[in-house]
Amino acid sequence: MKLHTYYRSSASYRVRIALNLKGLAAEPAYVHLSKDGGQQFGAGFDAVNPQHLLPVLEDDGFVLTQSLAIIEYLDETRPGVPLLPADPRGRARVRALSQAIAADIHPINNLRVLKYLGGTLGIDEDRRNAWYRHWVSLGLEALERQLAASPETGTFCHGGAPTMADCCLVPQLFNARRFDCDLRRYPTLMAIDARCAQLAAFDAARPELQPDAD
Amino acid sequence: MKLHTYYRSSASYRVRIALNLKGLAAEPAYVHLSKDGGQQFGAGFDAVNPQHLLPVLEDDGFVLTQSLAIIEYLDETRPGVPLLPADPRGRARVRALSQAIAADIHPINNLRVLKYLGGTLGIDEDRRNAWYRHWVSLGLEALERQLAASPETGTFCHGGAPTMADCCLVPQLFNARRFDCDLRRYPTLMAIDARCAQLAAFDAARPELQPDAD
Incomplete structure (x- = not known):
């Protein structure tokens, strides 16, 4: 491969x-x-x-x-x-959490989008950073609420082992830190992130x- | 449900x-x-x-x-x-085509993003429409190339029956028409769209x- x-x-x-x-x-x-x-x-x-x-x-x-x-x-x-649960509802939940990051947070803040904002639209760096933080905080706040409210959330996004959702969460939080987003408002996400950081993978x-x- | x-x-x-x-x-x-x-x-x-x-x-x-x-x-x-093929490679291809639309075209042009551009950033309607058409044409052009080049493309995005990829393509083309995007550059997409339009579903x-x- x-x-x-x-x-x-x-x-x-x-x-x-x-x-x-x-x-x-x-x-x-x-x-x-x-x-x-x-x-x-x-x-x-x-x-x-x-x-x-x-x-x-x-x-x-x-x-x-x-x-x-x-x-x-x-x-x-x-x-x-396995990176997805065996049951259809668990699989659906992991896919939805993954897509909430991969479709609804990340693409709006991708390099090419920030370049278009700065280049074609002439948006200065401060306002580009505000744009970034706006979409990250909207997305992470919703994710925090979804994860905190669900009995399916465990030591990881879904139960007691990492899934595709954790593969999406950790890089998104890494990016958020690069742009100085305030992550203290997301205790559930941060706890999962800390547990992932313990794993060699x-x-x-x-x-x-x-x-x-x- | x-x-x-x-x-x-x-x-x-x-x-x-x-x-x-x-x-x-x-x-x-x-x-x-x-x-x-x-x-x-x-x-x-x-x-x-x-x-x-x-x-x-x-x-x-x-x-x-x-x-x-x-x-x-x-x-x-x-x-x-079935809305996804039975074989893993087919399923992967249908998911990738679907995500190319659902993650890499649509979220950047969503209502909430256009509102932020117009409201917070004060981007006028002409430039908002140019933004819309930019991301649509980038995404659809790549999709056209991917579909036109692949032997897996059939009467629909994948083979001879509609899949999740067609469920994504048709609404994206509907949106593109609303914003007056020039779709003549995507003959493969348009042919699939026309075949879908024949189906009651x-x-x-x-x-x-x-x-x-x-």
């Missing part, structure tokens, strides 16, 4: 955690999102993913985009600990530990 | 199609996204979904958010035509045919 990745890509970070949790290795193919005007726009990566987004998994000729699709694919095709996936970190 | 929905909500539209394809009925609970300052912010709906986003499915005490999680849940728990889910349309 080959994983097209960038150390600071939040969606790549999700997949790195998932690979580690399943005890899988993938050969990294580094795509630097700022160098050379953005290597994701180069001809090489354009042929792999015309979306110009990371991550991409290549598995024996099969080219797969989208971090959540990749995580579910790994879960369905590889042995090891999450620790080894951290952006600053990746070989392409600069 | 009860579906919290709004006729023009793109994510609700996806679930309406999925319910129709599976031959299922859900009692509608209408949430008007503009009336009363946005009924999604009212105490009633806040208790259902602190994200204040549609759709929400209630199924015998189980409250589920996120359109893609809902569609997969319906597919896993209800008989009828897609037709009956159209926003303008819903009882809450105004």
Whole structure:
């Protein structure tokens, strides 16, 4: 397997955690999102993913985009600990928590969006940071309420073992810290984050530990 | 089952199609996204979904958010035509196509984002429309290339029967037309859209045919 990745890509970070949790290795193919005007726009990566987004998994000729699709694919095709619960309601809940991050927080704050705000729309850095914090706090506040209110929440987002939802939560909180978001308002999220940080699978996936970190 | 929905909500539209394809009925609970300052912010709906986003499915005490999680849940728990392929690679591809729309196009152009651009950032209507068309054309162009290049693409996004990916594509194209996006550049998407339009399941889910349309 080959994983097209960038150390600071939040969606790549999700997949790195998932690979580690399943005890899988993938050969990294580094795509630097700022160098050379953005290597994701180069001809090489354009042929792999015309979306110009990371991550991409290549598995024996099969080219797969989208971090959540990749995580579910790994879960369905590889042995090891499951990343989704066995029951349909549990699976649905984990998917919904994952999508609340991967669809409703992250894409609005992605690098390309911040660039459009700054470049095309001329929004200054202070207001770009306010934009970032607005969407993160909206999303995390709702997530905090959902997790705090549910008996299904355990030591992790769903029960007593990490799932795809934790693979999404930890990178989102990492990003939020980069932008100085105040995370003290989310005690449930922070407690889960702290438990994940104890696990080697999450620790080894951290952006600053990746070989392409600069 | 009860579906919290709004006729023009793109994510609700996806679930309406999925319910129709599976031959299922859900009692509608209408949430008007503009009336009363946005009924999604009212105490009633806040208790259902602190994200204040549609759709929400209630199924015998189980409250589920996120359109893609809902569609997969319906597919896993209800008989009828499958909305995802049986093989892991096919499922992964359908999920990736769905997420390319539901995560990478739609959330950036959602009502709440356009409101923030106009209100907090003072971006005028012309530039808001340009923003909309920018993200739609980026996303649809990549999707067109992915679908046109893949032997897995058939009469629909994946093979010869509609899947979750078509449930996402049709509402996204509906939205793109509302904002006068030029769709002639996407012949593969348009051909699939035209085939979907022939099916009663897609037709009956159209926003303008819903009882809450105004």
